[in-house]
Amino acid sequence: MSEELAARTDLENLVIDFTEAFNREDIDEVMSYFADDAIYDEFNDIRHVGGDAIRAAFVPQFAGEYGRMRFHTEDLFLDVDAGKAMIRWVLTLEQDNRQGAYRGLDILHFEDGKLTEKHTYCKAKIPFIRKKKEMAEEGRWPAS
Secondary structure (H helix, E strand, O other): OOHHHHHHHHHHHHHHHHHHHHHOOOHHHHHHOEEEEEEEEOOOOOEEEOHHHHHHHHHHHHOOOOOEEEEEEEEEEEEOOOOEEEEEEEEEEEOOOOEEEEEEEEEEEEEOOEEEEEEEEEOOOOOOOOOHHHHHHOOOOOOO
């Protein structure tokens, strides 16, 4: 196996294993993928920085507040040289009184085998629109 192919296989396995850790409902395993100073941007634009903040963001999910959640991979794009991946999925949510699903994706950045950034996006009927003033105050308004 060439070095390039091995690196691609390693990154692909890292992404799939990370996603499957969610399906195993193992918060400790999920957290083991994150770098200490990682960033997690939720689909609703809430940003969490650092392991403690990211873990706290995941607690409701792993406590079962949304029911049984499973990510089903639809597609995967890899940029091995940059250590980046985009995984497109369908997320199923099942509770006794309701079941449903929505589609989304994660953009993942890895450095030295650790996840440094996780950006989650999902399909929605209404886009989430932030005010320019709020974004500028956070330093997140795009430069002209």
